[in-house]
Amino acid sequence: MMSSVTGGCPLALVILLLVSTEPTATAVVKTVRDCVEFFLDGKPPKIENVLEQGNIQDQDRYLPICQTYNHQNRFMTLYDKVKQIPVFSAYKYTGHEKGRCQDKWKLEPGLDAKYQSAEKDYQGQGSSYHRGHLFPCFHANSEDDQKSTFMVTNRVPQDPSFNIGGWKQMENRVKRVMDKYCLDQNNKLEAFVLTGAFPSDENMPNTKVNIPKTLWTAFCCYSKVLHMWFACAHWGANVKGRLEAKTVADLNLSLGVDPFPDKCLHTTDSELRTVFSSRPISPSSKTPVRKKAGKRPRKL
Numbered sequence: 001m002m003s004s005v006t007g008g009c010p011l012a013l014v015i016l017l018l019v020s021t022e023p024t025a026t027a028v029v030k031t032v033r034d035c036v037e038f039f040l041d042g043k044p045p046k047i048e049n050v051l052e053q054g055n056i057q058d059q060d061r062y063l064p065i066c067q068t069y070n071h072q073n074r075f076m077t078l079y080d081k082v083k084q085i086p087v088f089s090a091y092k093y094t095g096h097e098k099g100r101c102q103d104k105w106k107l108e109p110g111l112d113a114k115y116q117s118a119e120k121d122y123q124g125q126g127s128s129y130h131r132g133h134l135f136p137c138f139h140a141n142s143e144d145d146q147k148s149t150f151m152v153t154n155r156v157p158q159d160p161s162f163n164i165g166g167w168k169q170m171e172n173r174v175k176r177v178m179d180k181y182c183l184d185q186n187n188k189l190e191a192f193v194l195t196g197a198f199p200s201d202e203n204m205p206n207t208k209v210n211i212p213k214t215l216w217t218a219f220c221c222y223s224k225v226l227h228m229w230f231a232c233a234h235w236g237a238n239v240k241g242r243l244e245a246k247t248v249a250d251l252n253l254s255l256g257v258d259p260f261p262d263k264c265l266h267t268t269d270s271e272l273r274t275v276f277s278s279r280p281i282s283p284s285s286k287t288p289v290r291k292k293a294g295k296r297p298r299k300l
Helices: 011-020 032-038 119-123 143-148 160-181 248-255 269-275
Strands: 062-069 072-080 085-093 130-133 155-158 191-198 214-223 228-237
Touching: 032 062, 032 072, 032 085, 062 143, 072 143, 085 155, 130 160, 155 160, 160 214, 160 228, 214 248, 228 248, 228 269
Parallel strands: none
Antiparallel strands: 062 072, 072 085, 085 191, 130 155, 191 214, 214 228
């Protein structure tokens, strides 16, 4: 017997369809300005030959995507259809959800599957690359945010020694620094983050999925602790190695990436070394607080 409520569709089938449907509604939008909430002051980054003054240089190749989950925008991705990897992902860091991230990688529903990497691309003969997040799931502030990071347009092939070595160590250091210093005058935790990849001339075996030669990331926030806008950047080759904190001005000079146009350019190398060291910062100054030396024992 058919249910009149379900319009002639068996009730069990309706329930199965509802349970199996992911609450994802990714939108391929016209311009990066359709997702301005993820850019500092609403200004998109500048990337030479890709994105200038908020304008995509090759509309047929690069697609702006608003990543939406449970009817809320979670982050923004600029995706390269030719190389089948993202150019960058932009998000706001507002804290992180505790616990291990667990989810399955999903295809973008708003993008033709032929432009997206598949699981078999990472499992083929001769392939040993990790599925590397640009917006890392452990930087997400809710379970829904975490799940949204598992879209294939947010991942790139990463060398295993890089992904679980220098890159992972850097992501953890940056998270700790943002947790400590990215508090505004109202004690609200907020930092604007962009993470991107530069393609190489090499693809994964028997695929069109490019292996990035360089990965980069940058964040900027207002810090009431430092009484200033504070920013830093990291980048490195997709191989084993440690990533050091650099200024966003250096990122612009070295890679042609300006993640926060007209802002966040005044953080110095000295301030970066101090903040990323283990020494505490005095709230009334930008200099490290040094512990007072105890009295030396008197010689007998």
